[in-house]
Structure formats: C-alpha cells, structure tokens
Amino acid sequence: xxxxxxxxxxxxxxxxxxxxxxxxxxxxxxxxxxxxxxxxxxxxxxxxxxxxxxxxxxxxxxxxxxxxxxxxxxxxxxxxxxxxxxxxxxxxxxxxxxxxxxxxxxxxxxxxxxxxxxxxxxxxxxxxxxxxxxxxxxxxxxxxxxxxxxxxxxxxxxxxxxxxxxxxxxxxxxxxxxxxxxxxxxxxxxxxxxxxxxxxxxxxxxxxxxxxxxxxxxxxxxxxxxxxxxxxxxxxxxxxxxxxxxxxxxxxxxxxxxxxxxxxxxxxxxxxxxxxxxxxxxxxxxxxxxxxxxxxxxxxxxxxxxxxx
Numbered sequence: 353x354x355x356x357x358x359x360x361x362x363x364x365x366x367x368x369x370x371x372x373x374x375x376x377x378x379x380x381x382x383x384x385x386x387x388x389x390x391x392x393x394x395x396x397x398x399x400x401x402x403x404x405x406x407x408x409x410x411x412x413x414x415x416x417x418x419x420x421x422x423x424x425x426x427x428x429x430x431x432x433x434x435x436x437x438x439x440x441x442x443x444x445x446x447x448x449x450x451x452x453x454x455x456x457x458x459x460x461x462x463x464x465x466x467x468x469x470x471x472x473x474x475x476x477x478x479x480x481x482x483x484x485x486x487x488x489x490x491x492x493x494x495x496x497x498x499x500x501x502x503x504x505x506x507x508x509x510x511x512x513x514x515x516x517x518x519x520x521x522x523x524x525x526x527x528x529x530x531x532x533x534x535x536x537x538x539x540x541x542x543x544x545x546x547x548x549x550x551x552x553x554x555x556x557x558x559x560x561x562x563x564x565x566x567x568x569x570x571x572x573x574x575x576x577x578x579x580x581x582x583x584x585x586x587x588x589x590x591x592x593x594x595x596x597x598x599x600x601x602x603x604x605x606x607x608x609x610x611x612x613x614x615x616x617x618x619x620x621x622x623x624x625x626x627x628x629x630x631x632x633x634x635x636x637x638x639x640x641x642x643x644x645x646x647x648x649x650x651x652x653x654x655x656x657x658x659x660x661x
Contacts, residue, residue, distance in 0.1 A: 403428075404442060407423070408439075417614070420436075422608070466624065468624060470495065471528060471530045472495065472532070473492070473493045473532045474493075475490075475573055477491060477577065480586075481587065481588060487592060488507075489504065490502070491573060492518075498611065499604050503600045505589065510543070511539065512541075519547070527551065530555075532557075532558065533555070533566065534566060575603075580595075
C-alpha cells in the first residue's frame with residue numbers, strides 16, 4: 353500500500369470489518385489522518401472527458417498525442433499530462449492489431465532535398481467492397497511534405513493508366529526530381545518506361561523484396577489501412593472513391609503528422625514555401641503550433657527529426 357487511494361481503502365476496511373477507530377487504523381498502516389480525510393478539489397472534467405471520447409470515437413486509431421493536438425486546436429488549455437491521465441482513465445488506449453517486427457542494428461538515413469516535388473513514391477493498396485469484389489488504390493506521396501498527391505481507386509490499373517495519372521498530376525503540380533516504386537508489373541511496363549524517357553523523369557526501382565526502401569509510401573499505406581480501410585465498408589466503387597477522397601483531404605489538411613512536428617502535411621508544405629530555408633521551417637516554433645511531448649511516467653517514443661527532408 354504505497355498510494356493514497358490504497359491506504360484510504362485499507363483504513364475503510366479496518367473501520368468497517370474490525371471496528372477500529374480512524375486514529376488506530378491510521379497508526380497501524382502508517383497513514384496520515386489528513387491524507388485519509390482529504391477530498392479532491394479538482395474541477396469537474398465531464399465536458400473535457402466527453403469531448404475526448406467524441407474525438408476518440410471519430411478517430412479510433414488516434415493515440416493521445418494527436419487527440420491532444422486536436423483539442424489544442426479547439427482552444428483547450430489543458431496540458432498533455434492531464435489529457436494523458438483522462439485518456440487512460442477513459443480506457444481509450446489504441447490496441448495494436450498485430451505484433452510489430454523490430455529492426456536489428458542501425459540504418460543509414462535516406463537523404464532527400466527539403467523541397468516540394470523532390471521525390472515522389474508510388475505503391476498499390478488492395479481492398480474489397482461489401483459484395484466481395486476487389487479493387488486497388490494507387491497512392492502517390494510526396495516524400496518531403498508527406499502529402500498524398502493522389503489516391504486513384506479502380507478495379508484494374510494498368511501501366512498506361514499510371515502514366516496518364518502521373519501526367520495529369522505533373523501538369524497540376526510540377527515535375528518531380530525522382531519517382532520511387534517497387535518492381536510491380538504495372539510500374540515496370542513498357543508504357544511506364546517510355547513515359548519516363550519522354551518526360552525525362554528519373555525513375556528509381558527499389559530492390560526486390562525490400563519494401564523498407566520505399567518507406568514513405570509504405571508508412572502512408574499502413575496509416576490508410578489502419579485508420580481508414582479497416583474501419584470502412586464500401587458498397588460500390590463510386591462510394592469507395594468518394595470516401596477515399598474525403599479521407600485523403602482530411603489526411604492532408606487536418607490530421608497531425610508526428611514526423612512533421614504534428615503539423616499537417618499541407619501546413620508543412622506552406623511553411624517550406626514561405627521560409628527562406630528548410631531548416632527555418634522546421635525549427636520555427638510559431639509555425640509548428642501545439643506539439644505533444646513524449647508520454648509521462650516512462651512511456652517512451654521515437655520522434656523522427658527531419659534534417660534533410
């Protein structure tokens with residue numbers, strides 16, 4: 353019995369079961385009578401608890417750090433320790449879907465120039481509709497700003513379709529310095545090779561069986577799978593396309609990104625454009641907004657600091 357709550361329960365038990373006086377019970381277990389009689393004067397947390405539960409129900413795969421950032425955006429003055437305490441008391445801890453394999457040894461960082469369109473990553477994600485019909489999603493991600501540039505859903509996406517979507521994206525956003533992808537048949541087709549030669553874009557293929565070399569889009573795919581695809585039921589291709597467009601807009605404009613100092617990808621892209629240099633955009637506290645510190649009481653995390661993009 354090392355905590356006040358446990359000692360209060362022990363004193364109450366001795367008083368009720370053994371008919372001891374409060375003074376004798378406190379002497380027996382070594383408790384201070386003022387501590388036993390203390391009643392909390394903490395203000396009512398019902399509105400904050402209610403809002404925290406609402407946000408957690410809306411975004412069921414968000415942990416307390418991102419919920420803290422969302423509450424701060426709404427003007428909630430509470431600190432991270434209070435939000436963390438309420439988060440634990442309400443039982444909102446996100447459960448891991450499966451065990452995560454840990455990397456052994458050290459890895460060299462992937463250096464990317466800190467500017468928009470320095471490098472794009474491509475990959476496919478598969479899912480199925482309520483009727484059982486399968487479809488796939490082509491995700492295109494900017495490796496520096498972490499923006500989802502496009503998420504094209506269809507039952508079949510050929511190399512010609514990939515080249516057409518990339519051409520439309522380049523016309524709207526500009527040409528990237530490099531495009532990274534795996535060795536899928538759509539991405540190694542003659543249509544893609546001819547398109548890359550015509551547009552004069554450097555296309556880099558990762559080593560076969562090494563998805564970690566395409567880590568930015570793989571991380572995005574994991575977030576899409578965990579926070580959206582596993583939580584949604586699609587009743588048709590049109591419904592899936594509409595829902596994907598809404599989620600990608602929320603990802604770019606609203607969702608705090610931990611590796612960007614809990615900025616949104618769009619806000620980080622604006623900071624890169626407006627700052628004189630990339631390092632100023634990263635270190636400017638006024639541009640970063642609220643930042644969730646590591647969890648208290650021994651809960652440790654790894655925060656990615658982007659030095660070169």
